Amino acid sequence: MVVVAGMVALAVGMPSNWGLGDRLGFVVVGLIVAGILHILARSRVTADDRGVTVVNGLRTHEYEWAEILGVSMPEGAPWPTLDLADGSTVPAMGIQSSDGDRARYAVAELTALVHERGEAREA
Template sequence: MDGAAESPMPPVTWRPRNIRVVAYGLAVLVLATMVALAVVLPEQFQVTDRFGLVLIGVVGVGVLHLLGRPRLVATERRVTVVNGIRTHVLEWAEIIDIRMPAGEPWPSMDLADGSTLAVMGIQSNDGERARADLAEFRELLHDHGEAEEPGGP
């Protein structure tokens, strides 16, 4: 028996590229601007005012992090979908299909319970890379088996 066939699949992670560059680039810019403003404020501004500016910058960084956080992780046993705020852990058998119709910002998973789940870890603004990532995940989905359609045999 081939030893490679028995070894578990290493985790595969897909992340959007463009939105991460924009989100984290803006985060650095926002925080640097707020710190610089806090330093150069006229003397009549109190320490609490300066602290407040930096705090607003930190909150802005947190919001931008939510935009840069999405990812899709596939392991041998499960799939983890991390969107802006929520994380969903799914067994392979729970996923019927993944699709990204033209014009949609990210793909959607059709789940065995009849619901759909947005997958923000692959984003159409990444162009050809997004299509390749979607095809790669779809191939893994077919390799790991799919759930049956609701109401099916």
């Protein structure tokens, strides 16, 4: 909202030789930037009794505990990945490594839940 309001303010305050198309272009760019930021801000990882819900931008993935083998976030990775029983991996963008200790704690907590509740791990 702040981005759009800022672009509207800039569009209104532009020099008089700027046309209506130029001003509308500013507002459209503001709407696009706000939309992209909203999509990125939706990212989250939620664990409950049934499993894990991963929201990455526009896609939502729901996994039962039995489907998740592990959680990994190698040094330098921007976010962790969930290792799934079908051999695929899913990025968990709701946990950002740039959050430092908070991200490490979230990964450790999610890993503990996978070990506690998961059924797909090796015996």
